[in-house]
Amino acid sequence: MRYVAALLAWAVGGDGISVEEFDKLHAQLRPSLEEAWRKIPWKVSLVEAQNVAAREKKPIFIWSMDGNPLACG
């Protein structure tokens, strides 16, 4: 009986989150690289960007906001 209880507890996963819910939420919250804006080769370093732009003779586009540069800050 204790073995069965332990097995059930493991299957449930924790006090409130089941392993199934964990799998679902963890997958749902995986950062996607398929969104259109992620197909742009963003850098997060001005120095790197300037160096590439100088080498390739291109203009620079700076997205200047607050918080994680590649998030919703």
Next chain:
Amino acid sequence: MRTRFVPVAVDQWYTRRQKDAEGDWYRKVAAQGPLNDFTSTTQGLYACTPDGKLLGYSNHRSPERTRPLLRKALEEFKPAETAALTVPARDPHLLASAPAGGLVVTVTSKIVDGYEKTEAAETQIFHGSMGRDVLWVLKDEHEALVRGDFPERLKQRIARFHLIDNTRGEPAMWTAEEVKQLQLTLKDGKLTGTVRLEADSKGRRYDTELLGFVETKDGKVTRFDLVSRGQGFGHGGTTEVGAPKGKFTLAIAFRLASGSDEADKAMPQGAKGWVPGYTQLR
């Protein structure tokens, strides 16, 4: 944007303050735009040459405003030889790198329930947005995880700086006093726990349960997967606009950084302005 520009995204809170060559270069560009008081925000979209000449600026993110900015920049841009920017020493007071021997963990968040339905397109974007941050695990904490221990300092860092709603704007963190309950246990590779966070004077709170898994190999953590799913209420920092009006379900996921995503190179939001406050909880 992909082929004719070099696109870069920055947190201007840092760049406009940085006392180093990178900050100087950024201020040189921003000084030519309308938000050129560096004691205040300089946020916006800038197009410039590699030597820092401004080609265009906009503080609107719509395609209707951004496309003309890009076109104008391309029309005015003249390729020329430009020296590469070098930064002999980065601002040591503002900036820090991920701790050597530690771990970088990707943290994402989403409100999965609690928003009222809306037809407003921009509001719908916020309702579906995913927050993004990084958790730094220090070297001694990494070693503890390998031993099967979950250090108290790491528990506190997760609770205070990462169990937050950062899906809209910049969130407020939790103070030590606002951590009302913190129970996180690592046993045989399984993480379980409950956390209760409450800012008494403001009504903001988050009651959550957590489940996760830690695996190690050859003295290193190879898996750090954790999910928090709990009920939130209220808002803090600059997350007021579009915030849910009542209770909401906030889910937060943690996973080891892939090593190939530029977003994981950012500093943790909680480290902004005082890195020891984040790493050492001082």
